[in-house]
Amino acid sequence: MVRATNAVASHRRKKRLLKQAKGFVGDRKNHLRLTKDAVLRALAYNYRHRKEKKREFRSLWIVRIGAAAKINGMSYSKLICGLKKAKCELDRKVLADMAICDPHSFAAVAGRAKQALA
Numbered sequence: 765m766v767r768a769t770n771a772v773a774s775h776r777r778k779k780r781l782l783k784q785a786k787g788f789v790g791d792r793k794n795h796l797r798l799t800k801d802a803v804l805r806a807l808a809y810n811y812r813h814r815k816e817k818k819r820e821f822r823s824l825w826i827v828r829i830g831a832a833a834k835i836n837g838m839s840y841s842k843l844i845c846g847l848k849k850a851k852c853e854l855d856r857k858v859l860a861d862m863a864i865c866d867p868h869s870f871a872a873v874a875g876r877a878k879q880a881l882a
Contacts, residue, residue: 825860832863836874846877 778796784806785792785799792802830840838846847854852873854862862870 822856825856828860828863829856832867832870833874835867836871838874838878842881843874843877846879846881847873850876850880852876 781796781799781803782794784803785794787793788799788802792798826840829843833840833843836843854873859870859873862873
């Protein structure tokens, strides 16, 4: 009896793996065992860094808001506390963008926060 190898499926698996390793350097792009390890590691780093990117952007926004708050004569924590008391629901991304692109409107928002604290 002829030995069945399921060649179509195994070729497809190998082809998919090698396609994911496109752009890798050296033996990692065309030797199956090395490619498999490299692709699995790359996928793990990809997942981890997608999560880290969100943290990094939030910290960048906080730094920008803090710098703009200092210009307007208050600390970051006082600004956020004042905005919460004033029931202002602007998130940090919007506040950071406002601090850079439109400082006058950020000053108005900071003024509202000062009034809510007083």
